[in-house]
Amino acid sequence: MRNKENKPHFDTGEFLKKVILPGTVILILILLFWGDNKPAIPDPVPLNAEWYTPETARGEILVNTVMPGNCFICHSVQVPDQNVIRPQFAHPTVKLDHGVNDRCYNCHHIYDRDNLAGDGETKIKFATPEKLCARCHGIIVRDWKEGTHGLRQGGWLVKDGATPINFTCTECHDPHSPKFKYKIAAPAPTWPEKTLRQARHSDDDPKSAYLTESIQERF
Amino acid sequence: MSTEEQKDLELKNAEKPEPAISRRYFLAGAACVSAATAVSLSPLLNAEEVPSTDDFIQKHYKQLSDEDKKEIFAKLEARIDKQYGVTATISDPQPIEGVEFAYVLNLGRCIGCRKCVYACMEENNQSRSPQKQYIRVLKMKQGTVNLETSSHDYPEKEASSEDHFYMPVACQQCREPKCIEVCPVKATWKEKDGIVVVDYNWCIGCRYCEAACPYHARRFNFAKPQIPTEDLNPDMGYLSNRPRYMGVMEKCTFCLHKTRRGEYPACMEVCPTGSRKFGNLRDPKSEVRKIIEQERVFVLKQEAGTLPKFYYTFAK
Amino acid sequence: MNKGSPGVISDLAKTILIGNRTYALWMFALIALSLLGLNAFSRQLAHGLYTTGMGDEVSWGLYISNFAFLVGMAAAAVMMVIPAYIFKDEEIHKVVIFTELWAIAALIMCLLFVTADIGRPDRLWHMFPVIGVFNWPMSMLTWDVLVLNGYLFLNLYVCGYVLYKKYKGQKLVARHYVPIVFLAIAWAPLIHTITAFLFQGLAARPFWHSGLIAPRFLASAFSAGPAFIILVFKIMEYFKCCTIHKDVIAKIRIIVTVSLLVNLLLFGSELFTELYSGSEHSIHLSFLLGFHGKSVLAPWIWSAVVLNIIAAIILLLPVRENSRFLNVACVMIVVGIWVEKGLGFVISGFIPTPLGDFVQYQPSLNELTVCFGILAFGLLIYTALLKIAVPIINGQLCHRKNDN
Numbered sequence: 001m002r003n004k005e006n007k008p009h010f011d012t013g014e015f016l017k018k019v020i021l022p023g024t025v026i027l028i029l030i031l032l033f034w035g036d037n038k039p040a041i042p043d044p045v046p047l048n049a050e051w052y053t054p055e056t057a058r059g060e061i062l063v064n065t066v067m068p069g070n071c072f073i074c075h076s077v078q079v080p081d082q083n084v085i086r087p088q089f090a091h092p093t094v095k096l097d098h099g100v101n102d103r104c105y106n107c108h109h110i111y112d113r114d115n116l117a118g119d120g121e122t123k124i125k126f127a128t129p130e131k132l133c134a135r136c137h138g139i140i141v142r143d144w145k146e147g148t149h150g151l152r153q154g155g156w157l158v159k160d161g162a163t164p165i166n167f168t169c170t171e172c173h174d175p176h177s178p179k180f181k182y183k184i185a186a187p188a189p190t191w192p193e194k195t196l197r198q199a200r201h202s203d204d205d206p207k208s209a210y211l212t213e214s215i216q217e218r219f
Numbered sequence: 220m221s222t223e224e225q226k227d228l229e230l231k232n233a234e235k236p237e238p239a240i241s242r243r244y245f246l247a248g249a250a251c252v253s254a255a256t257a258v259s260l261s262p263l264l265n266a267e268e269v270p271s272t273d274d275f276i277q278k279h280y281k282q283l284s285d286e287d288k289k290e291i292f293a294k295l296e297a298r299i300d301k302q303y304g305v306t307a308t309i310s311d312p313q314p315i316e317g318v319e320f321a322y323v324l325n326l327g328r329c330i331g332c333r334k335c336v337y338a339c340m341e342e343n344n345q346s347r348s349p350q351k352q353y354i355r356v357l358k359m360k361q362g363t364v365n366l367e368t369s370s371h372d373y374p375e376k377e378a379s380s381e382d383h384f385y386m387p388v389a390c391q392q393c394r395e396p397k398c399i400e401v402c403p404v405k406a407t408w409k410e411k412d413g414i415v416v417v418d419y420n421w422c423i424g425c426r427y428c429e430a431a432c433p434y435h436a437r438r439f440n441f442a443k444p445q446i447p448t449e450d451l452n453p454d455m456g457y458l459s460n461r462p463r464y465m466g467v468m469e470k471c472t473f474c475l476h477k478t479r480r481g482e483y484p485a486c487m488e489v490c491p492t493g494s495r496k497f498g499n500l501r502d503p504k505s506e507v508r509k510i511i512e513q514e515r516v517f518v519l520k521q522e523a524g525t526l527p528k529f530y531y532t533f534a535k
Numbered sequence: 536m537n538k539g540s541p542g543v544i545s546d547l548a549k550t551i552l553i554g555n556r557t558y559a560l561w562m563f564a565l566i567a568l569s570l571l572g573l574n575a576f577s578r579q580l581a582h583g584l585y586t587t588g589m590g591d592e593v594s595w596g597l598y599i600s601n602f603a604f605l606v607g608m609a610a611a612a613v614m615m616v617i618p619a620y621i622f623k624d625e626e627i628h629k630v631v632i633f634t635e636l637w638a639i640a641a642l643i644m645c646l647l648f649v650t651a652d653i654g655r656p657d658r659l660w661h662m663f664p665v666i667g668v669f670n671w672p673m674s675m676l677t678w679d680v681l682v683l684n685g686y687l688f689l690n691l692y693v694c695g696y697v698l699y700k701k702y703k704g705q706k707l708v709a710r711h712y713v714p715i716v717f718l719a720i721a722w723a724p725l726i727h728t729i730t731a732f733l734f735q736g737l738a739a740r741p742f743w744h745s746g747l748i749a750p751r752f753l754a755s756a757f758s759a760g761p762a763f764i765i766l767v768f769k770i771m772e773y774f775k776c777c778t779i780h781k782d783v784i785a786k787i788r789i790i791v792t793v794s795l796l797v798n799l800l801l802f803g804s805e806l807f808t809e810l811y812s813g814s815e816h817s818i819h820l821s822f823l824l825g826f827h828g829k830s831v832l833a834p835w836i837w838s839a840v841v842l843n844i845i846a847a848i849i850l851l852l853p854v855r856e857n858s859r860f861l862n863v864a865c866v867m868i869v870v871g872i873w874v875e876k877g878l879g880f881v882i883s884g885f886i887p888t889p890l891g892d893f894v895q896y897q898p899s900l901n902e903l904t905v906c907f908g909i910l911a912f913g914l915l916i917y918t919a920l921l922k923i924a925v926p927i928i929n930g931q932l933c934h935r936k937n938d939n
Contacts, residue, residue, distance in 0.1 A: 013241070013244055015556070015559055016244050016247055016248060019559070019560065019563065020247075020248060020251055020563060021247075021251065023563060023567065024251040024252075024254065024255050027255050027567050027570060027571075028254065028255055028258045030571070031255070031258045031259050031261070031570070031571070031574050032258060032261075034574070037578070037901075038265070038581075038582050039442065039582055039585045039586050041348055041349055041442055041445070041585065042348050043348060043445070044346070044347035044348040044445040044446060044447045044450075045347060045348070045447065046347075046447045046449050046450045047337055047340060047341055047347070047450060048337075051333070051334060051337035051338075052334060052337040052338040052340070052341040052342075052485075052489055053489070054338070054488045054489045054491075055491055056491055057330075057491040057492045057493075146506065146509050147496075147505075147506040147509070148496065148506045148509050148510045148513075148514075149493065150493045151490070151493040152506070154482075154483075155478075155480075155481040155482040155483050156478065156481065156482075156483055156497055156498040156499060156505065157315075157480075157481030157482075157499070159481075167493075172491075172492070172493065180330060180379070180492060181379075182330060182332065182379065182491050182492065183378075183379065184332060184334070184491075185330075185331065185332040185333055185375035185376070185378035185379070186332065186333035186334055186336060186337045186375060187333070187374075187375055188333075188371070188372035188373060188374055188375070189336075189350060189352050189355070189371065189372060190350050191590070191894070192349055192585075192590060194588055194590070194897065194899065195590050195592065195894045195895070196831065196894065196895035196896075196897060197892075197893070197894045197895070198828070198829070198893070199372055200370050200371075200372065200893075245552070252566060255566075255567075255570050256570060256573065258574075259570045259571070259573045259574035259577065260573065260574070260577050261574075261577070262574065262577040262578040262580075262581045262582075263577045263580060263581055264581075265581050265582075266580065266581040266582075267581060267582055267583065268583075270657055275657060275658075279661075279667075279668050349585065351591075355890060357890060357891075365815065365891070366889075366890055366891030367815060367818050367887055367891035367893075368891070369890070369891050371890070371892050388890060397737070397738065397739060400673050400674065401673075401674050401675065401676065401736075401737075402670055402674060403662055403669070403670050403674045403676040403677050403680070404658075404661040404662055404667060404668050404669070404670060405668045405670045406661070406668075421658070421661060421668075422654075422655065422658075423653055423654065423655050423656075423658045423659060423661055423662070424584075424653055424654015424655045424658075425652070425653055425654070425676065426594045426595060426652075426654070427674070427676055427733075429591070429594045430594060430595060430737060430739070430740065430884075430885075431737045431739055432739055432889065433738065433739035433889050434739075434889060434890070435591075435592075435888045435889045435890045435892075438591055439584075439591060439594060439654065440583070440654075441583055441584045441585040441587075441589065441590065441591075442582065442583045442584075442585035443582075443583060464655075465583040465654075466583055466584065466654030466655040467654060467655065520889075522738075523738045523739060524738060
């Protein structure tokens with residue numbers, strides 16, 4: 001900085017030749033070799049259509065496929081057994097797992113298998129199962145009619161005078177085993193490797209466990 | 220050194236005819252620095268997205284006239300055609316009068332299948348790689364609502380687990396959004412129907428809104444978004460799902476290109492268990508209004524003062 | 536000989552360009568580092584912020600950490616200006632301009648760090664009031680833009696005025712610059728308080744949502760800034776630029792000691808609040824300290840705490856008079872405060888995310904290079920400014936009058 005008169009004069013030319021020029025060349029080489037390291041991002045892959053196709057919770061292959069045709073063909077000649085809980089020959093895959101129901105004829109009309117059982121001996125069509133379901137699940141059917149339960153078709157903006165269309169009960173719930181067994185699930189989100197994220201598939205917080213343990217387990 | 224000696228030295232220097240650095244050396248040094256600077260700027264030649272002059276001078280969305288918008292949309296559609304080979308339509312539906320959107324999610328029904336996440340990705344043209352997802356489904360143990368012990372990356376096989384419940388979280392479209400308060404350029408704002416939108420051509424990418432959001436709802440495009448051509452959804456909205464740029468924010472917009480036409484958002488349409496309800500809060504006959512009035516609903520992080528429009532309920 | 540403006544510029548140019556071997560090597564190294572940083576930034580402009588270690592979870596990283604730290608360093612110049620102008624300390628008054636020049640260099644670095652962090656720097660014009668949209672007064676970032684640029688201009692004016700007058704050999708007219716100095720005294724804590732408000736106004740980040748952030752910021756800034764100034768003065772003495780009276784160093788040392796103790800007190804206070812209650816609100820601090828699973832930041836924050844405590848002890852013992860111990864303590868303070876403010880505050884506010892997800896943050900090589908490049912560029916500017924200022928203040932560099 002100063003001290004020109006104390007030290008020998010600093011020779012700019014020498015410094016330029018010996019330090020700056022080679023230094024610049026090295027710097028330029030570093031810059032060129034470092035090059036343009038574009039971050040490695042994998043190519044985009046189209047999504048699996050299963051993950052975004054709308055369907056009801058009963059979207060899987062219906063296990064309890066009803067037989068096609070007129071039920072009356074077979075059922076006209078048989079004398080109905082009041083307490084049957086599992087069909088003998090036909091409909092072998094039907095397993096009744098519907099709460100306290102232990103009798104097919106709780107829902108199916110015992111004399112007219114083309115219809116469902118209403119109060120007394122009234123008949124309910126298969127196309128309007130909500131009338132049957134309302135016999136036990138009245139509150140839910142009320143909600144369903146309002147649209148607060150179940151899936152609604154169309155859009156939120158219902159044109160004047162039009163009635164919103166809901167999916168029927170059996171389009172989502174398997175009547176013989178109504179609990180959802182919907183199993184199509186889509187993959188977890190992915191993070192870039194640089195996020196250094198440790199996977200945590202389930203919560204294993206001991207403190208939270210206290211909140212949900214049964215008393216018997218603790219004592 | 221005394222002042223006189225200093226003055227003598229100055230005068231001596233002043234008498235010297237040649238400068239202390241010769242012009243040649245100065246120019247050589249300057250040439251070295253310039254060459255090195257030019258080389259150091261060379262990666263810009265491989266820039267993935269270079270804004271055009273029109274992009275550069277484009278005004279804020281709210282300052283655009285209708286003709287401006289038509290021009291801009293036509294330009295964007297041409298660009299999409301060129302890049303993806305897909306004919307897209309960019310619409311700009313305005314908020315419907317007397318409509319305020321709300322969303323209700325029934326945690327008693329959600330089975331954590333994540334179809335809403337991917338339907339949203341598909342509908343809104345989100346980047347597949349690096350992956351951008353607006354909705355994050357949290358898996359929590361029955362009995363606790365502790366977000367810090369929730370699982371974000373439970374594998375598919377663990378969906379519909381009996382001991383857990385699932386909580387999808389996306390933008391809550393707050394009534395008092397914290398994100399719009401902190402944006403330095405007002406690139407994000409709340410529309411009349413309650414949807415908080417982002418003008419992708421105005422955002423400067425400072426990510427202050429991402430820091431301010433209590434629900435981790437905003438996403439930033441750190442890299443250029445990549446969407447495979449076959450997945451591109453051609454039904455686009457200017458403020459919602461048109462392909463975004465590198466370096467701008469994005470977020471859930473309640474699929475405004477659909478909902479402002481009276482349709483349901485993609486996440487609601489795809490939900491197989493009917494956990495999601497969407498509608499107009501001001502309409503007494505809408506599902507959302509009925510649930511909010513009749514069921515016990517709650518919102519996330521009420522203490523943050525955001526007054527979200529996204530309600531959760533535990534109805535059976 | 537020369538007369539008028541060309542003389543000024545050629546004088547300044549010659550002063551900056553001519554120096555001894557150490558100076559030339561130092562400047563060459565800084566230019567080289569700056570160019571490497573520019574190269575890394577070009578890469579970032581070309582490929583987006585994906586080249587950094589940031590992600591949607593930790594969306595502010597090393598750039599904003601350095602920004603917060605350097606705003607503090609810039610504000611700390613006020614700790615020298617107050618003794619010089621309010622208490623009229625003669626010795627400090629002689630060297631106060633070197634701290635004001637450091638404020639300029641630090642502010643330039645701050646602005647560069649913010650520019651490096653922006654996703655679309657080509658759209659920065661959107662922030663201008665009339666041609667763009669300026670969300671003032673709602674957005675704290677706009678406040679920050681105003682006060683930082685204001686402070687930069689204040690310091691540029693004061694330093695420019697003083698140096699120009701001294702260079703011309705004219706007397707300084709007090710009322711032309713002293714009111715601006717007093718304005719800068721009030722402005723300096725303001726810039727750092729507003730930077731703190733940027734963070735502490737966010738209810739979404741409970742780690743930042745505390746009233747203690749602004750006082751902590753100021754306390755840490757007023758210990759790290761003057762500590763850095765002590766080191767600068769020691770270096771200047773080593774290169775025989777000027778003689779700094781030992782009372783000056785002693786007084787700055789006292790400022791550093793008090794600020795450091797206040798900073799440790801505030802940090803201890805936060806530790807107690809978070810950890811005593813055992814509530815879930817302490818999750819950020821627990822994770823940072825390594826109590827909640829593996830944390831990459833834990834070794835850093837523990838080292839910073841240890842460094843600060845040891846430095847505080849050194850500054851309280853009689854060995855503080857010893858120059859070597861003082862230098863070591865100052866280096867410890869600067870490093871410790873940098874870690875505490877950057878890694879221990881900005882980055883750990885993001886972990887866990889508002890939805891409770893834990894990620895780690897590691898800056899990428901590109902990001903680090905940009906940071907070092909900007910720091911080198913700031914030091915380059917500061918060295919150049921000092922190279923001009925020292926001879927002018929010492930009276931060696933004067934505008935040569937036309938003798939003919």
